[in-house]
Amino acid sequence: METDFLVIGSGIAGLTFALKAAEFGEVAIITKKEEAESNTNYAQGGIAAVFGKNDTFDLHIQDTLNTGSGLSNEKAVRMMVKEGPRLVRELVDLGVTFTRERDTFDLWQEGGHSRNRIIHARDLTGREIENALISRVKENPRITTFENYLAIDLLVEEKRKSRCGGTLIFITSTGETESFYAKVTIIATGGIGQVYLHTTNPRIATGDGIAMAYRAGAQIANMEFVQFHPTSLFARKNQERSLLISEAVRGEGGILRTRKGTPFMEKYSEEGNLASRDIVARAIDSELKKWGDEYVHLDLTHLPARRIREQFPNIYKACLGYGIDITVEPIPVVPAAHYTCGGILTDLEGKTSIEGLYVAGEAACTGVHGANRLASNSLLEALVFAERAFKSSLKYIQKKIQDDKAGGLQDSISQFSHLQISASSNPLPDAIILSHLREEIRRLLWDYVGIVRSTPRLERAKREISAIQEEVEELLKTSATTSDLIELRNIATIAELIIQSSLTRKESRGLHYNTDYPDRDDRIWGRNTLLSRK
Ligand code: FAD
Ligand code: SIN
Numbered sequence: 001m002e003t004d005f006l007v008i009g010s011g012i013a014g015l016t017f018a019l020k021a022a023e024f025g026e027v028a029i030i031t032k033k034e035e036a037e038s039n040t041n042y043a044q045g046g047i048a049a050v051f052g053k054n055d056t057f058d059l060h061i062q063d064t065l066n067t068g069s070g071l072s073n074e075k076a077v078r079m080m081v082k083e084g085p086r087l088v089r090e091l092v093d094l095g096v097t098f099t100r101e102r103d104t105f106d107l108w109q110e111g112g113h114s115r116n117r118i119i120h121a122r123d124l125t126g127r128e129i130e131n132a133l134i135s136r137v138k139e140n141p142r143i144t145t146f147e148n149y150l151a152i153d154l155l156v157e158e159k160r161k162s163r164c165g166g167t168l169i170f171i172t173s174t175g176e177t178e179s180f181y182a183k184v185t186i187i188a189t190g191g192i193g194q195v196y197l198h199t200t201n202p203r204i205a206t207g208d209g210i211a212m213a214y215r216a217g218a219q220i221a222n223m224e225f226v227q228f229h230p231t232s233l234f235a236r237k238n239q240e241r242s243l244l245i246s247e248a249v250r251g252e253g254g255i256l257r258t259r260k261g262t263p264f265m266e267k268y269s270e271e272g273n274l275a276s277r278d279i280v281a282r283a284i285d286s287e288l289k290k291w292g293d294e295y296v297h298l299d300l301t302h303l304p305a306r307r308i309r310e311q312f313p314n315i316y317k318a319c320l321g322y323g324i325d326i327t328v329e330p331i332p333v334v335p336a337a338h339y340t341c342g343g344i345l346t347d348l349e350g351k352t353s354i355e356g357l358y359v360a361g362e363a364a365c366t367g368v369h370g371a372n373r374l375a376s377n378s379l380l381e382a383l384v385f386a387e388r389a390f391k392s393s394l395k396y397i398q399k400k401i402q403d404d405k406a407g408g409l410q411d412s413i414s415q416f417s418h419l420q421i422s423a424s425s426n427p428l429p430d431a432i433i434l435s436h437l438r439e440e441i442r443r444l445l446w447d448y449v450g451i452v453r454s455t456p457r458l459e460r461a462k463r464e465i466s467a468i469q470e471e472v473e474e475l476l477k478t479s480a481t482t483s484d485l486i487e488l489r490n491i492a493t494i495a496e497l498i499i500q501s502s503l504t505r506k507e508s509r510g511l512h513y514n515t516d517y518p519d520r521d522d523r524i525w526g527r528n529t530l531l532s533r534k
């Protein structure tokens with residue numbers, strides 16, 4: 001199989017890239033489940049962009065830099081903030097319907113924002129965007145979407161190991177593997193939430209793109225900065241994905257209280273309930289430990305019931321499904337893994353350290369978020385940097401065609417290889433062992449590499465993950481390939497990267513808090529943590 005632009009992933013980053021690239025060439029989107037299944041589809045709060053009358057680019061830039069705790073790349077932040085409003089208007093032209101207030105967007109408030117600037121479609125912003133983009137993709141004759149195509153490993157040039165020519169795929173419906181060649185490959189595979197026991201992310205979020213890029217030799221940055229959303233619904237049963245209770249709920253006046261009813265956020269921050277996520281998540285963690293409680297309460301009952309139902313129809317309905325009427329009773333909430341600020345290191349044009357390989361969206365580390373992400377900056381970053389990646393990949397293709405008029409893609413195909421995968425004649429791996437190992441990793445990360453870390457716990461996690469990885473490598477050699485096994489390998493790799501980066505950073509900053517190094521140290525640690533496979 002062969003194409004001009006190969007897009008891995010069908011969330012906001014992949015779909016945005018694909019629609020732009022299709023104006024210039026053939027595009028293939030491969031996606032490992034149904035096309036809409038993505039983190040994008042579950043986004044609630046919205047997109048941060050400067051539309052408010054009393055808002056300015058400088059204020060949005062400053063809020064983003066403050067939240068990033070000294071590690072954001074200011075140039076990247078400026079680009080994102082300034083290019084954002086144009087791309088939000090483009091979304092409207094593509095058919096996205098945002099909630100409006102008279103002749104302008106209705107703007108929500110979220111933690112860390114000094115102004116109301118969250119454009120939203122009630123509390124189902126992600127679904128609205130995903131559906132509109134998918135509709136446009138379906139209408140486009142130059143884009144083909146391959147559902148249930150799971151990227152296993154990148155095809156890299158054998159000699160130099162520094163050029164990407166596509167990816168090896170596993171077709172989940174048939175169990176076959178194939179090579180998909182492309183002039184340009186873009187990783188838009190989203191986040192890593194599933195590496196933790198409690199997460200707001202759906203099952204697809206296993207960090208595949210980051211793990212593949214690491215195996216292929218790309219540079220990976222800042223994996224210690226995992227964002228825990230302070231408020232996901234507490235459920236007694238262990239779930240694959242916890243229901244998010246949007247930060248906009250606190251923006252609208254929701255109050256965090258202990259189970260006894262005492263508000264506690266004022267103790268931790270002047271911003272109270274609207275402090276940035278790292279502060280709120282740690283405050284909840286500390287209250288839970290202090291009182292030995294399993295959850296705290298998020299209380300909206302002082303707000304008019306009609307307003308709650310109108311503003312948050314999805315959250316209201318979903319909570320009713322758990323037997324909680326949020327207009328008359330508080331919501332039991334706990335923090336859950338939500339977002340990775342780290343990822344595949346890229347420049348401001350979405351280029352990775354491997355030629356022909358681009359990245360956008362949550363899988364990328366563009367430098368925007370630094371040590372912590374400002375709420376609702378993720379969809380914005382994905383939009384802006386998907387477009388930038390498209391522009392630079394187009395230049396790359398055009399130059400390649402000029403340089404290589406006679407040869408073209410066909411000639412170079414034989415040069416690409418991937419890491420070995422096991423023979424399909426091997427027996428299927430034992431499903432119980434795979435699910436047990438997956439749970440083991442998720443619990444290990446939750447217990448030892450969570451909101452508050454310590455060096456002995458991280459060391460212990462490192463030892464345990466390395467033993468699990470040995471077991472997974474053995475399974476890869478002796479069993480037939482399955483999607484569960486491929487994801488297990490990726491989850492284990494992501495766990496390794498998070499642990500390694502956390503051990504490397506000997507300070508506390510933003511989302512990374514280590515009790516053995518509780519202070520921020522700008523002299524030594526005001527820089528990215530970089531990892532690459534030797
Ligand atoms: P995704 O949307 O996650 O898409 C990744 C795609 O890659 C999927 O299609 C997936 O199936 C595919 N894929 C993955 N691995 C493979 C593979 N190996 N082979 C083939 N395909 C693969 N951010 C905001 O800015 N505002 C919000 O209000 C907001 N709310 C959120 C609420 C929730 C519950 C969650 C989970 C996240 C929220 N975020 C929000 C974060 C934001 O939604 C994501 O960061 C963003 O959508 C990521 O987009 P993406 O295109 O990079 O990845
Ligand atoms: C939310 O609605 O709280 C999620 C917003 C985000 O992750 O940016």
